[in-house]
Amino acid sequence: MENNKVEVIVIGAGPAGVSSAITLAKAGKEVLLVERGDNAGDKNMFGGCIYAKQTADIFPRFWENAPVERNITTQKIIMMTDSKSLEIDYNDPSKASYKAFTVTRAKWDNWAAMQAKEAGAYYAPKTFVKELIIENGKVVGIRTELEDFYADIVIIADGVNSVFAKQLGLRKEIKDEDVTLNVKEVIKLSKDIIENRFNLDENEGCGCKFIGGPIKDMLALGFMFTNKDTVTIGFGIGLDELKKHNLKPYELLEEIKEHSAIAKYIKGGESIEYSAHLIPEGGFNSMPKIYDNRVMLVGDAAMMVNNIHMEGTNLAMLSGKLAAETAIFALEKGDFSASTLSLYYKKIKESIIYKDLKTHANTIPFMKKHIKTITSLYPELACEFFDMFTNADGIAKRSKYRKFVSTLLKSGVIIKSLPFALFALEKCIKK
Numbered sequence: 001m002e003n004n005k006v007e008v009i010v011i012g013a014g015p016a017g018v019s020s021a022i023t024l025a026k027a028g029k030e031v032l033l034v035e036r037g038d039n040a041g042d043k044n045m046f047g048g049c050i051y052a053k054q055t056a057d058i059f060p061r062f063w064e065n066a067p068v069e070r071n072i073t074t075q076k077i078i079m080m081t082d083s084k085s086l087e088i089d090y091n092d093p094s095k096a097s098y099k100a101f102t103v104t105r106a107k108w109d110n111w112a113a114m115q116a117k118e119a120g121a122y123y124a125p126k127t128f129v130k131e132l133i134i135e136n137g138k139v140v141g142i143r144t145e146l147e148d149f150y151a152d153i154v155i156i157a158d159g160v161n162s163v164f165a166k167q168l169g170l171r172k173e174i175k176d177e178d179v180t181l182n183v184k185e186v187i188k189l190s191k192d193i194i195e196n197r198f199n200l201d202e203n204e205g206c207g208c209k210f211i212g213g214p215i216k217d218m219l220a221l222g223f224m225f226t227n228k229d230t231v232t233i234g235f236g237i238g239l240d241e242l243k244k245h246n247l248k249p250y251e252l253l254e255e256i257k258e259h260s261a262i263a264k265y266i267k268g269g270e271s272i273e274y275s276a277h278l279i280p281e282g283g284f285n286s287m288p289k290i291y292d293n294r295v296m297l298v299g300d301a302a303m304m305v306n307n308i309h310m311e312g313t314n315l316a317m318l319s320g321k322l323a324a325e326t327a328i329f330a331l332e333k334g335d336f337s338a339s340t341l342s343l344y345y346k347k348i349k350e351s352i353i354y355k356d357l358k359t360h361a362n363t364i365p366f367m368k369k370h371i372k373t374i375t376s377l378y379p380e381l382a383c384e385f386f387d388m389f390t391n392a393d394g395i396a397k398r399s400k401y402r403k404f405v406s407t408l409l410k411s412g413v414i415i416k417s418l419p420f421a422l423f424a425l426e427k428c429i430k431k
């Protein structure tokens with residue numbers, strides 16, 4: 001690197017930034033990847049699982065040598081009432097599918113950053129970027145705590161709070177309704193116990209989502225993931241909901257852990273980590289302008305999270321790759337103007353990022369409106385059905401059926417479900 005000048009600087013070595021850096025390095029471009037953590041991943045946390053398709057596009061056959069924890073073969077959904085629960089398992093034990101893997105961010109992000117370095121990127125951990133250097137209204141580099149670096153293009157991959165998108169005026173302060181606070185606990189258990197409790201073979205993993213119970217009547221979603229010898233458990237809740245109900249997230253997490261549906265999976269485990277992080281869940285309507293002269297925003301910095309399907313890392317990696325491809329085009333053209341970099345927006349528009357975020361543009365407000373039906377009524381009725389159907393309590397079946405049907409009618413579930421059918425239909429037919 002001569003005179004601290006490279007072709008592209010990438011700020012942040014999360015999934016989005018590393019994906020940009022590796023794509024650029026593989027194309028022979030001079031790229032500097034800067035990360036504030038001592039190692040990439042030190043400052044990061046998630047649920048969570050990475051999705052194989054977009055990950056393999058950056059790291060082909062990564063599962064053979066990357067630090068993955070478990071291949072998710074079971075997807076579990078738990079609906080809870082105050083005391084009961086209904087659990088649904090979807091199993092796909094065919095290893096060939098390789099759909100998703102649990103990872104821990106400390107190990108994964110560090111491994112991924114090393115791949116970028118091996119591909120030829122300059123990698124600078126322990127480097128905190130203080131601000132973008134702007135000359136004559138144009139971004140020309142970054143100011144770190146120690147020195148300045150210059151580049152033709154800066155890719156901003158600094159995550160949900162994106163200080164640099166704000167410095168450029170591309171993003172305003174994030175609104176409470178556009179962000180969820182996620183709290184997570186890591187519980188250590190033996191490998192055998194995890195495999196027994198979640199009914200898994202060696203290396204198989206489970207991803208679980210839960211609703212209701214202690215987080216009923218709120219726009220909140222719980223999650224549990226199995227790693228090799230830990231289980232992560234947590235939930236995300238809209239900041240607006242949190243303030244409205246004046247809730248303490250860690251107290252709520254304790255209540256969740258005590259619910260019989262969850263306690264059986266984690267009992268006897270040792271809590272080894274607590275953390276909290278924001279997710280930008282405003283979706284389509286909260287996406288900022290993602291390019292300007294000499295800059296592009298990728299991943300969480302660009303609010304690219306599919307909140308309904310819990311997809312973030314895959315969209316981050318894809319956007320990082322598309323921004324890098326745009327940078328390669330611009331470098332070859334020798335033109336880093338907003339007009340040339342608008343190709344990035346075009347690529348995003350054609351990708352699943354734009355399409356999926358657009359599909360769910362109005363889903364969160366819709367769910368908020370019907371949250372009691374989703375998180376209270378459905379779990380209550382589902383549990384009541386199983387109670388009625390499976391209980392050999394000496395009461396004649398016909399009277400039990402009648403009682404259940406009368407409960408259904410009184411609950412108004414049929415009328416209350418109609419909006420869901422129409423909403424789902426609209427998602428399928430609307431362009």
Ligand SMILES: Cc1cc2nc3c(=O)[nH]c(=O)nc-3n(C[C@H](O)[C@H](O)[C@H](O)COP(=O)(O)OP(=O)(O)OC[C@H]3O[C@@H](n4cnc5c(N)ncnc54)[C@H](O)[C@@H]3O)c2cc1C
Pocket residue numbers: 011012013014015016017034035036037040041043044045046047048049050051127128129130157158159160182183184234277278279298299300301305310311312313314316
């Ligand atoms: C609890 C939780 C559960 C989740 N579960 C899932 C899941 O199961 N699957 C999924 O796909 N997604 C999940 N997500 C979302 C996913 O984690 C994010 O969408 C993804 O990490 C975004 O990647 P990114 O690279 O854009 O940002 P980040 O991962 O946030 O990376 C940003 C990087 O920039 C660095 N940085 C920031 N500021 C500076 C600075 N000034 N100087 C230098 N470096 C800086 C940070 O240290 C960090 O390494 C979850 C998120 C949370 C919080």
